[in-house]
Amino acid sequence: MKTLWTYGKFYLEKGKFAQAILTEDGRIKKLGKLEDFDPKEADQVVDLEGRTVLPGLNDSHCHMSAVGKAMMEVDLNTCQSVEECIEKTKAFIEDHPQWTQDFVHTMSWNEDHFTEGEKRSLNRWDLDRMATDRPIILERICGHIGAANSYVIEKMGITKDTPDPKGGKIDRDQDGNPTGIFRERALEWVKSLLGRPSKDYVKTCMKLSLDYALSVGITSVQSNDMSPSNIKGHYESLRDLYEKGEVQTRYRHQFCVESKKELEDLLAGEFQNPIYQGKTLTIGPVKMFKDGSLGARTALMKEAYADDPGNHGVRVLSLKDQKKMVAMADQRGFQVVTHVIGDLAAQETIDVYKEFIKEGKNPLGHGLIHLQITDQEVLDDVVKFDLPVYFQPIFLDYDVHIAEDRVGKDLMKTSYAFKTLAERGVKIGYGTDAPVEDLNPFPCIYAAVTRQDKNGYPEGGFVPEERVALETAIDAYSLGSAQMEFMEGEKGRIKEGYLADFIVLDRDIFSIPDEEIKNVQVLKTIVGGQVVYEK
Numbered sequence: 001m002k003t004l005w006t007y008g009k010f011y012l013e014k015g016k017f018a019q020a021i022l023t024e025d026g027r028i029k030k031l032g033k034l035e036d037f038d039p040k041e042a043d044q045v046v047d048l049e050g051r052t053v054l055p056g057l058n059d060s061h062c063h064m065s066a067v068g069k070a071m072m073e074v075d076l077n078t079c080q081s082v083e084e085c086i087e088k089t090k091a092f093i094e095d096h097p098q099w100t101q102d103f104v105h106t107m108s109w110n111e112d113h114f115t116e117g118e119k120r121s122l123n124r125w126d127l128d129r130m131a132t133d134r135p136i137i138l139e140r141i142c143g144h145i146g147a148a149n150s151y152v153i154e155k156m157g158i159t160k161d162t163p164d165p166k167g168g169k170i171d172r173d174q175d176g177n178p179t180g181i182f183r184e185r186a187l188e189w190v191k192s193l194l195g196r197p198s199k200d201y202v203k204t205c206m207k208l209s210l211d212y213a214l215s216v217g218i219t220s221v222q223s224n225d226m227s228p229s230n231i232k233g234h235y236e237s238l239r240d241l242y243e244k245g246e247v248q249t250r251y252r253h254q255f256c257v258e259s260k261k262e263l264e265d266l267l268a269g270e271f272q273n274p275i276y277q278g279k280t281l282t283i284g285p286v287k288m289f290k291d292g293s294l295g296a297r298t299a300l301m302k303e304a305y306a307d308d309p310g311n312h313g314v315r316v317l318s319l320k321d322q323k324k325m326v327a328m329a330d331q332r333g334f335q336v337v338t339h340v341i342g343d344l345a346a347q348e349t350i351d352v353y354k355e356f357i358k359e360g361k362n363p364l365g366h367g368l369i370h371l372q373i374t375d376q377e378v379l380d381d382v383v384k385f386d387l388p389v390y391f392q393p394i395f396l397d398y399d400v401h402i403a404e405d406r407v408g409k410d411l412m413k414t415s416y417a418f419k420t421l422a423e424r425g426v427k428i429g430y431g432t433d434a435p436v437e438d439l440n441p442f443p444c445i446y447a448a449v450t451r452q453d454k455n456g457y458p459e460g461g462f463v464p465e466e467r468v469a470l471e472t473a474i475d476a477y478s479l480g481s482a483q484m485e486f487m488e489g490e491k492g493r494i495k496e497g498y499l500a501d502f503i504v505l506d507r508d509i510f511s512i513p514d515e516e517i518k519n520v521q522v523l524k525t526i527v528g529g530q531v532v533y534e535k
């Protein structure tokens with residue numbers, strides 16, 4: 001079927017637009033001016049009424065199962081009292097019996113928001129008022145502390161005589177009986193009662209999140225949902241959805257492995273080789289963690305933290321293990337992507353990668369995720385060794401408030417170096433790390449263009465020399481992200497022969513003030529020439 005999409009403002013590349021395109025068999029056949037087309041050559045004509053059209057956007061690093069899970073759980077973040085948490089959870093259980101029949105869980109309450117009654121943690125007696133016939137575990141928004149109902153406490157056999165697990169704490173009343181509040185490893189331990197989600201639960205979760213992606217203009221995701229512990233069930237659920245045509249968002253896996261043992265298991269299992277072919281569901285890189293986060297001062301730094309003398313952060317993966325793991329993956333043809341936030345995390349990872357770079361070429365595309373704090377040496381090495389970078393400009397929304405305090409003013413000049421690295425020809429893909437930040441790409445593009453938080457702070461932008469042009473941001477979110485998955489010859493542009501993935505916007509992003517970019521909405525999303533979302 002041939003479809004003519006007409007009266008549009010199709011973004012082709014900086015300064016270049018088309019007015020109409022013809023799609024057939026999932027691809028873009030032809031593009032040009034209105035007069036280049038005869039409506040009779042199409043089976044169907046869609047009038048876009050002058051709207052601006054971008055290539056479908058591609059989130060280069062996110063966690064879609066966690067996005068979907070949050071959509072299937074009660075959100076207590078806005079609750080202003082213990083009582084409101086109880087009422088809202090009860091109502092949620094009633095409204096969503098199929099999502100709450102096996103267990104009730106959330107990670108969202110925050111007693112700092114309580115303005116009525118006691119400002120305290122939820123406990124077993126609060127949760128017992130929600131339900132007593134199934135496990136309920138409600139975690140605080142931070143995930144370090146959570147409450148469990150009596151059902152959980154009894155099933156786990158926890159009494160006044162149960163010792164605290166190593167690295168965790170069970171809160172107790174004056175008689176020593178558990179109050180239902182569990183901390184750190186104790187929380188992890190009680191959560192084990194919830195077990196693995198059912199296949200149906202995973203399918204609903206993935207469908208919800210992948211449909212949400214389409215509604216905000218994301219037509220491709222590179223999603224880190226699988227680790228050796230859930231690999232089989234998760235992949236089967238997803239394959240089922242794709243085979244039945246129930247989801248349309250293009251999906252590439254990033255596999256999380258945290259140790260040599262986990263990588264060995266992965267390489268010995270079902271996914272012995274990366275699969276780069278296929279247009280919808282593909283197997284992508286192995287993902288490793290090198291350090292922690294800037295907020296928690298666990299990002300690994302060359303110099304100690306400016307606001308925490310003596311602390312250089314945490315090396316989550318030793319250099320020795322990292323060398324072995326990257327070698328194992330590389331040998332099997334797997335791309336490796338590594339979470340690096342601090343400059344030392346980046347430097348050590350580059351030093352490991354460079355063994356596999358031949359004459360400045362990085363054929364498997366070993367890359368750096370986040371790459372927030374960087375000194376000049378790191379930036380030069382990223383260019384020299386052809387390392388792709390997975391940026392999340394939306395992190396600036398929070399980091400503009402803390403980054404300089406953490407690492408000092410000097411290092412800020414070379415950090416979050418969106419423009420410098422783009423100008424130096426580095427392959428850059430944008431994304432959100434959702435659900436860390438919302439999957440919506442427009443606030444992220446806004447952050448790259450303005451380097452301000454959502455309220456416009458700081459005026460003029462944070463290190464404004466690193467602000468990028470709107471087209472640079474859009475290209476990084478489309479063609480750039482496609483490069484990360486070796487698909488730049490087929491997607492990421494509105495171009496003849498490319499996959500017909502594009503999005504119709506509610507306003508002309510090229511002519512609105514920068515502060516409005518974050519409010520852009522998507523009216524229509526097209527994947528493979530089919531409308532898969534319409535507002």
Ligand SMILES: [Zn+2]
Binds near residue numbers: 061
């Ligand atoms: Zn992530």
